[in-house]
Amino acid sequence: MKFSKTKKAAIVVVGIFAFAISFYGFKQDDKNFQIAKNLDIYYTLFRELNLFYVDDVDPTKLVKTSIDKMLESLDPYTNFIPEDDIEDFRFMTTGEYAGIGALISKQKGKILIAEPYEGFPAQKSGLKAGDVLLEVAGKSTEKLSTEDVSALLKGPANKAVVVKVQRYGQKKPMDVEIMREKIQIDPVPYYGMLDSETGYIRLSNFTENCTERVKMALIELKEKHGAKTLVLDLRSNPGGLLIEAVRIANLFVPKGQEIVSTRGKVKQWDKVYTATESPIDTIMPIAVLVNRGSASASEIVAGAIQDLDRGMIIGTRTFGKGLVQTTRDLSYNAKLKITTAKYYIPSGRCIQALDYTHRNEDGSVGIVPDSLISKFKTKKGRIVFDGGGVAPDLTVEDETLSNLATNLVTGSLIFDFATYYNSKTEKIASPEEFVITPEIYADFIQFVKGQDFKYESKTESELDNLLEVAKREKYYDISKDEFENLKLKLGHNLDQDLEHFKKEISELLADEIVSRYYYQKGAIKAALRDDSDVTKALDILHKPDGYAAIFDSGRIIKAN
Known part of the structure; x- marks a missing residue:
């Protein structure tokens, strides 16, 4: 039957x-x-x-x-992984997959190359950011999602895939044959010297063996470039493997030092993780940069550095993800990623924010009620608190973009102008020297005006809401003239706003344009020039007394 x-x-x-x-x-x-x-x-x-x-x-x-x-x-991190998603899960832990080595996105209904990774098949085959993918392996992308197209681009290493692309400024599409390779995303996209004494390392993910990359960068900065202080950038690092967080902290703390412990329902799984190897440097002044996107393993490193008074933490309160996940095998090759324990850093505090009712929109820690906060002490007696995430020693609030800049980014105008500029400009100055000149910015203004760009300021949006309420409650007619005059005064003018917000828009343009010529490393170099967190770190690191004062036993570290 x-x-x-x-x-x-x-x-x-x-x-x-x-x-x-x-x-x-x-x-x-x-x-x-x-x-x-x-x-x-x-x-x-x-x-x-x-x-x-x-x-x-x-x-x-x-x-x-x-x-x-x-x-x-239950919680945001306990997940079912069907067999079809196993490859994506494996990429999250190893940073490795077989494909063309490019980030793709969907803009205005079209799938395009958002960023080809330097040195990988897409870039070596001549693909550029802004190239529209019309077909992949003979299949039209018109009705496909980015996930569908990504699946078509991935495949066995050393096997070619043909893509049909439409390049900006060219009339005819072209076919490009790309030989897939095993792609290993570098967890350290950039390291270098910020000045004659200060080294800088950006760690973007805690994937397998990322410690070796950080260790190599640290040794080179010390021995080849004479770095005497260090900025370790963990901003927007979502975490990854617990053991890599322990190993990275171990680079800076003595062998045998406790770094993190885990405790859960299954007591035999509880474990204390200590530094098992000889460190690279236990004296060098360190500034660790964090923000709301720094989560999990990032918080273990930042939290351990803070609790052990090994370095200062600069930025904003971290995400607040202190739950340990274990992967369990299910039938039919599926897996369950299940929360089995919580992280506890050296002071004894837990990173996890248990109160999900006060989270920010992105899921990170928001306002933590005092009733959920307990007091702990660092190695030198500084007072720190739990309640979720790691509060910085020095707070530097994330710079909020204007509504105009936000709309220019989300509307792809910044990205599209960089594509247009790249199509007519063969080369530019180095990432450290390239700037948006008045001529380039004037060109951008004309480009925006030619795109039928429309936007509404938050002030205008809120005023519209007020007018609706006033009309509904019948107050509008009483003060109609005042309302209309206010609307005229608060109405935006695109020319004026483009001039008023020129500085922040120019920074966005510079970063995007530089990435077209110097890829991710170049974009990071360009962004560091106007980085308020880095500026603060350098200011303190250059003042021995100021750095030492961070670890005063009377300090209270709390951020809400």
Whole structure:
């Protein structure tokens, strides 16, 4: 007898739940009875949906949705990984995949190359940022998502894929054959000297063996360039492997020093992680840069450096992700990434923000109620607090873009102008020297005006809301003239705003244009010139007394 796909799935589900029920039938305690009871309810509900729902249902999608919603009720980091997503999961931990080595995005309904990685197949084959992908392997991208196109671009190493691209300023599309390679994303996209004494290392992810890259950079900065102080940039680093965080902290603290511990339900899994190797440097003054995007392993490194008074932390409060995930194998090659413990840094405080009701829009720590905060002490007696994330020793608030600049970025005007500029300019000055001249900015203004760009300031948006409320509550007619005069005064003028916000827009333009010629390393170099966190770090590192004062035992470190 043959069965349909949905009936086969139902039979499998019957077998699974029948086993579960028989197993739990031997247990008499109420908890296991409740498990068996609810598994049975789930199966009968699934069966009835499959048999009687008005439209055809996809059993795999239904079960995946139910699993995702179930896990979502626990915490944001316990996830189901079906077999189809295993490669993406592996890339997150290793930073390695086989493909063309380029970041793609969807802008204005088109899939395009957002950034080709220097030295990888896409760049070596001549693809540029801004190239529109019309076809991949003979398949049109018109109705595909970025995930679909990414899957087409990936494949076995040493096997070619042909893409059809439309380049800005060229009438005819062109076919480009790209030989896929094993792509290993460098976790240290840039390191170098900020001045004659201060080294700089940007770590973007805690992937496998990233410590070796940081160690190599640190040794080179010290021995070849004479670095006497260091800025370690962990901003927007989402974390990764716990053991790599321990190993990186170990570069700066003595062997045997506790760096982090984990504690959870399964006590035999509890563990204390200590520095197991001889450090590279335990004396060099260090500034660790963090922001709201610094999470998990980043917070372990920053938190350990702070708790051990090994260096100063500069920026904003970190994300507040202090939960340990363990990967468990499931049937049919699926996996469960499950939260099994919490991180505790040397002072004894937990990184995790347990209160999800006060999170920022991006999920990072927002305002932490005093009732959820406990006091701890660093090695030298400074007072620090838990409640979620690592509060910096010196706070430098993230610079908020104007509404105009935000709209220029989200509307792809900055990106598109860089594509246009690159199409007509063969070369530019070095990343350290390139600037947006008055001529370039005037060209940008004309470019924006030619794109039918429209935007509304936040002030105008809020005023529109006020007018709606006033009309609804019948106050508008009483003060109509005042309302209209206010609307005229607060109305934006594109020419005036482009001039008023010229500095921040020029910085965005410079970073994007530099990336077209010098790729990611060049963009980082350009951005460092006007980096307020780096400026603050250099100011303190250059003042021995100021740096020493950071570790005064009377200091209280708290940020909300």
